[in-house]
């Protein structure tokens with residue numbers, strides 16, 4: 062089952078991921094999760110910070126797509142200020158969004174990074190598609206019981222990864238607190 066639930070990299074925030082980091086790791090395109098990765102769950106529009114970060118990727122020549130399991134109206138409204146390639150109802154961990162981005166941008170799955178906050182959707186989608194998995198910690202939000210349950214399952218996997226691969230985590234564990 063390959064990499065399974067394990068990400069390739071862990072970042073405390075998506076905004077810490079620089080175009081230089083992506084390019085130096087052979088990544089030509091990114092597929093971005095929206096909720097809890099770029100904005101707080103349910104925020105209709107991208108913040109200034111999201112717009113700036115996405116435009117820094119675009120100006121570095123990194124092809125940028127957004128993919129959400131949410132419905133088309135939500136994704137289209139969010140994309141108004143970004144104007145990037147979108148997949149809604151992407152059904153992650155289905156590989157649909159990665160396959161769509163590969164076709165749109167003419168890149169190989171191994172040149173695509175899926176960036177998202179959830180192991181069981183975003184990381185699994187990347188690993189099943191043979192893409193690069195970049196896990197971010199979720200932007201804080203009011204959690205319901207279902208999400209709390211899922212976070213509980215994710216935590217040991219994340220902690221194990223961070224312990225085993227401190228060199229693949231940003232910021233490094235020792236730099237925290």
Ligand SMILES: [Mg+2]
Nearest residue numbers: 094096097178
């Ligand atoms: Mg998410």
